[in-house]
Amino acid sequence: MIRAHHRKVIKEKRPAKENIQTLKRIWAFLAEEKRRVLLVIGLVIVSSVLSLLGPYLVGKAIDTIIAKKTHDFTMFFSVMLLGYLALSFSLFLQNYWMIGIAQRTVSSFRMRLFEHFHQLPLAFFTRQKSGELMSRVTNDIDNMSQTFDSTAIQVISSTLTLVGAIVVMLSLSPILTAVTLLIVPLLFGGMKWITNRTQPRFRAQQQQLGDLNGFVEEIISGQKAVKLFAQEKEMTARFLQKNEQLKQAGFWAQAYSGFIPKLMNVLNNLSFALLVGIGGILAYEGMVSVGTIVIFTEYARQFIRPLNDLANQWNTFLSALAGAERVFAILDEQTEEEEEAQNLPGIRGEVEFQHVSFFYEQGKEVLHDIDFSVKQGETVALVGPTGVGKTTILQLLTRFYDPTNGRILVDGHDIRHIKRESLRRQMAFVLQDVFLFQGTIRENIRYGRLEATDEEVIEAAKQANAHSFIMKLPNGYDTMLQQDGGGISQGQKQLLAIARAMIARPAILILDEATSNVDTVTELAIQDALVRLMNNRTCFVIAHRLNTIQHADRILVLQEGTIVEQGTHDSLLQKKGVYYELYHRQFQEVS
Structure with a gap:
């Protein structure tokens, strides 16, 4: 098999013109x-x-x-x-x-x-x-x-x-x-x-x-x-x-x-x-x-x-x-073009999806006619089975990808006309899988805003309920972490991620089940920190456990790439539709 592969490779011949x-x-x-x-x-x-x-x-x-x-x-x-x-x-x-x-x-x-x-x-x-x-x-x-x-x-x-x-x-x-x-x-x-x-x-x-x-x-x-x-x-x-x-x-x-x-x-x-x-x-x-x-x-x-x-x-x-x-x-790989995009120094956090559709590959539509708006300071939760497009919606909002059809507006500006760096500086992320760099705890928190002072780093850690466990470490904020945070628990990583988001001072906050895979005591500490972090900010929450988003201002229920229901937790339960089925099925599984 190896020799066959070898023979296949050596048949390739690069033209002299390309060498030149x-x-x-x-x-x-x-x-x-x-x-x-x-x-x-x-x-x-x-x-x-x-x-x-x-x-x-x-x-x-x-x-x-x-x-x-x-x-x-x-x-x-x-x-x-x-x-x-x-x-x-x-x-x-x-x-x-x-x-x-x-x-x-x-x-x-x-x-x-x-x-x-x-x-x-x-x-x-x-x-x-x-x-x-x-x-x-x-x-x-x-x-x-x-x-x-x-x-x-x-x-x-x-x-x-x-x-x-x-x-x-x-x-x-x-x-x-x-x-x-x-x-x-x-x-x-x-x-x-x-x-x-x-x-x-x-x-x-x-x-x-x-x-x-x-x-x-x-x-x-x-x-x-x-x-x-x-x-x-x-x-x-x-x-x-x-x-x-x-x-x-x-x-x-x-x-x-x-x-x-x-x-x-x-x-x-x-x-x-x-x-x-x-x-x-x-x-x-x-x-x-x-x-x-x-x-x-x-x-x-x-x-x-x-x-x-x-x-x-x-x-x-x-x-x-x-x-x-x-x-x-x-x-030669195509870069993220920015020629016509503008800087957006500050935003309030109003977001609007206008009939957005998207596909990664031609003919395989992932999102279809997504249409909703979010006011400044609102918390919106995205729920639905795996693969329905929850993460894709947020990747479109952050301009990791651009919509195939439709528009996404932030404070009335089409985000395709906003530089990605300028847009993302207005956002912060607390994801399920936290990535920490090799370096001190202080450096990892400051990654959210590199110009932050040591006092701001400590204050952000206190707001994130991370200060107490940091001070118990051998070198406190100067404790060296290995790549991906080896040496501390998953819950402690989440607290550091929240502190990093705190110090970024975002207008828009994106959470991806930030309380998953942690013990009950740490979950309470994380939820308490998230309440402070989410205060007066526009928040998007991807929820896998539906009991964590009951207090969201609005819940968007996705199915097969489109929004099938939206409303508050109580109103969706009263409809006895898709959300009702998801909630009770999950409740029964937990029981």
Whole structure:
């Protein structure tokens, strides 16, 4: 099965035009470094010329010895010494400067990608594994970093050295130059055969690495569930399968790319043999000097070495190109457009849904003709079976999605014309699943309003009934929490979430069964805190337990994506309709 999958992957072949487009986009990220890049290229030109100078002087020195013109090689020695010292210094400078260019560019690249994540709609993250996204920020960009650090300079240097060697060889002996160039068709034929097989395999390797990272991140995050359901063996088996797929992709990518140095060695030896054999004949006939043959053997090596370097760097280049493609795929994702939207500094909290319909996928309507209005300070509860659209209504209100049809107004403003950030700053959320960041309790509460003072943080905690348990912790408000609040109870997480909402000072409050999965004592503390939080605010409550929303100003009963009933708790019970059935069925289940 793994081999079949492997064969399927390697059939993909990316057109050269698309590779060129990727390179152009990478070059665009180097825009701020263009002056430094040009300076480095200047040093590369200097070092390439100096690298060609040494063999030329050696050949001329040999011809001088044979001709017995002089035994004083001080000039040759001095020029060669100065040339190699200058070569070493220029190589040091270009590598030093290029590393700085690479790290600044990659840092900018990584920041651009991270900022882009925050501009993507929620729907994007629902269809992507977090580990896969992490792999693109780390592994794929690291591959690009390695290319910027070394490959870019090597490619330029090798190309210049190659051109310079050909020019000098042609000036010395066109015949021996033609002999040297005999290997070029063999080289390109072999390289084409190899690269046609390596590029799709490097792309497959990056894809498999991202998939494995996503799986590992998911299993580590869900380790409790894995252990509770005794799925360790199953998860290990799945990991082995994915690990095997990555191994196969990496093996064949490296195996085929490993043919390149072997090919270069064979061609290098072939070129040397041809030059010595044919050059010896030409020297015997007096057509070339021995020094020229020596120069050619060195230049042939100089000629082969750039090709060898280019071939070896090609592997790194292909890997980086595969990583860049995956990064650009994220950057090409459609962001939440905000061009025509306006800021809304403050709102009262009046909300109106005007004949709103919505579907995630064409033809699968989730909400149909939702029409209601909420006055400032009212509390509205949404009830109904799972999947009827309660959460979707609130996701439309927060502009995680926009309605397919109809309008949603806040204080008379169509929210499609309000910037999402401006709208969401007027809201606060207390959800069933509380997410706490790794950091202190103080930082987690302040997340609701980053400019809040320490005194405001403490006051919000007191209003949320969280102050007493916080002060019992070893370091109080400076107690460090692990990711997702490890080390405190679910009820304490809810209290911190309420404190975070308190400090945000929202005009609109959204609650998603904030008292679920807690003990009775903690539930009373949460309900008491929620009463203070909800005071004089427009509130939307998703209720799973109907006894918690009896005092709501209005209850909206949803069924199959539409509102079938609305009213107060008592009026809906008197109707003896859908709400009546839901309430009594739940009451009987509890009894």
